[in-house]
Amino acid sequence: MVAKLLDGKELSKEIRNKLEQRVKILKEKGIIPKLVVILVGEDEASKVYVRNKHRAAEKVGIKTIDIKFPKNITEKELLLHIKKYNEDNSVHGILVQLPLPKQISEEKITCAIEPEKDVDGFHPVNIGHLFMNNPHSLPCTPHGIMQFFEKYKLPIAGKNVVIVGRSNIVGRPMAAMMLNNDATVTVTHSKTKNLSEFTRQADILIAAVGRASFIKKEDVKPGAVVIDVGMNRNGEGKLVGDVEQKGVAEVASYLTPVPGGVGPMTIAMLMEQTVKFAERSVQIVNRKVSNS
Numbered sequence: 001m002v003a004k005l006l007d008g009k010e011l012s013k014e015i016r017n018k019l020e021q022r023v024k025i026l027k028e029k030g031i032i033p034k035l036v037v038i039l040v041g042e043d044e045a046s047k048v049y050v051r052n053k054h055r056a057a058e059k060v061g062i063k064t065i066d067i068k069f070p071k072n073i074t075e076k077e078l079l080l081h082i083k084k085y086n087e088d089n090s091v092h093g094i095l096v097q098l099p100l101p102k103q104i105s106e107e108k109i110t111c112a113i114e115p116e117k118d119v120d121g122f123h124p125v126n127i128g129h130l131f132m133n134n135p136h137s138l139p140c141t142p143h144g145i146m147q148f149f150e151k152y153k154l155p156i157a158g159k160n161v162v163i164v165g166r167s168n169i170v171g172r173p174m175a176a177m178m179l180n181n182d183a184t185v186t187v188t189h190s191k192t193k194n195l196s197e198f199t200r201q202a203d204i205l206i207a208a209v210g211r212a213s214f215i216k217k218e219d220v221k222p223g224a225v226v227i228d229v230g231m232n233r234n235g236e237g238k239l240v241g242d243v244e245q246k247g248v249a250e251v252a253s254y255l256t257p258v259p260g261g262v263g264p265m266t267i268a269m270l271m272e273q274t275v276k277f278a279e280r281s282v283q284i285v286n287r288k289v290s291n292s
């Protein structure tokens, strides 16, 4: 079997084009979707993300405001800035790039963002809604992965889904989304014994460990759908996934490439969430008008 590659560049473009239309309608009502992106310090991966986001937003018609702080900013000061954007009615989405420097608690910052403006879907309230199968805001990377299943009509209900990695950003919310779609979900991690025995049971295998080429051909059940979330830089500075792509492509039925797979979908979902929040702000204004 030779895997069909799931093209995230193409699918994200399709999604962006639809968003462009929604933004046009918003603009006719005088609303410009606005996303504030806060970057602290100099993280390389974050810089790539910020650059790509900017480009996508421009195409869709979303206004992004990039705010950069030096890496020695205090937690207190960062919290004050978040408060300011929480209260600014022209801002629909706020995203603080992770990871943050050591003196700043990621949990505190995540909790400080107004859940209604939490485009990352990382606030505990939003995570809670997701786990109760009533999502309000969805983490962009797993949400982007779900779009592949929808687009290519890949069945999820009753399938064995094995997730490698339990991060708050990918593994855990991915588990919730798959469970919400009636999959049987297993979450594995660094303490899992005989990992390969689990991965070889997977109809759908999701690799989000952050280790280059960690999943090999022999870890994959023939015909499985394999999603590669990894973004590792190799010695030459090239981007490589968590999946040994060449070998796994020989056994999987579907595979997401790196780059050009999950990455562009993450950005497309961030754009979608921002537009959704902007649309909701119109509804809120309409409600207020009709009540008065």
Ligand SMILES: Nc1nc(=O)c2c([nH]1)NC[C@@H]1CN(c3ccc(C(=O)N[C@@H](CCC(=O)O)C(=O)O)cc3)C=[N+]21
Binding pocket: 045, 046, 048, 049, 052, 095, 096, 097, 098, 099, 120, 140, 141, 231, 239, 258, 259, 260, 261, 262, 263, 264, 266, 267
């Ligand atoms: N609060 C927060 N939310 C995040 O979602 C978040 C974050 N912080 N911190 C950093 C990571 C990383 N991340 C990326 C998403 C897309 C690409 C991306 O566009 N990748 C492309 C191109 C990569 C390239 O050009 O090198 C691809 O895979 O094809 C990269 C990185 C989001 N993250």
Ligand SMILES: [Mg+2]
Binding pocket: 100, 101, 102, 103, 104, 105, 106
């Ligand atoms: Mg920290």
